[in-house]
Amino acid sequence: MNNKKNLIEEPPNRIALRKMTTFSDKIEVTNQTERIVVTPFEKNKxxxxxxxxxxxxxxxxxHPLMAVVYPSYVCNHNCxxxxYQEANGKENVYLDPQNFVKLLKSLxxxxxxxxxxSGGGEPTLHPKFCELVKRTANEGFELGLLTNGSLLSGQIADLVVDHFTYIRVNI
Known part of the structure; x- marks a missing residue:
């Protein structure tokens, strides 16, 4: 148990600090004290x-523990x-379901x-979003969702409750 505490609070050298920061973007390193600053949530992770x-x-x-998949480059808002508009233009682009199945096998x-x-737009706008979610869950992956929350009703809300470990709503 003591080793775990030392790993977080007192890494042995600057190289360890750099390696540690690669597995969480929420960890901040201060050069003066060479200590890692974390919140309780990140510390538990x-x-x-x-x-x-x-x-x-x-x-x-x-090996990587998580993959971020962009099922859609479409957004239903113009914030x-x-x-988004500047980066993605006006073209509606969706992840091809057949390519997604291949991706799952690779993962x-x-x-x-x-x-x-997640996405370059709103992931729940993918025309086959529910099918992608069910396929992913049936393959045994844990699921997370980053969404604007505007479509969280009906079948999508049911899927989120049934299959997702977490959801983050950004407005």
Whole structure:
């Protein structure tokens, strides 16, 4: 238990700090004290992934635990200040379901455990979003969703309740 605490609060050197920051974008490193600043939530995540962190510190490259998938480059809002329109234009682009099945197979080979549906737009706008979710859940992946929340009703809301480990709503 003491080793876990030291891993988080007092890494042995600057190299360990750099390696540690690669597995969470929420960890901040201060050069003056060479300590990692984390919130209680991130600290718990680090402890749950102790074996992964240990491999990184030993110079190994563990398999990815999560993949972020963009099922849609379409958004149903036109928020002021959002770079979506500029970055994605007006073309409706969706992830091809057949390519998604191939992707799931590849992610299994990489030992990925979870998939977050996110996007260059609103992921729930994919015409076959419900099918993608069911397929992903049936393949044994944990699911997360990053959404604007505007379509969280009916069948999509039921899917979220039944299959998703977490959901983040950004407005």
């Amino acid at each position: 680090i402890l749950r992934m102790y074996s992964v962190a240990k491999k990184i510190l030993e110079g190994e490259m563990p 002021q200040g959002c770079s 299994h080979c990489l030992e990925v455990k979870s998939i977050e549906f």
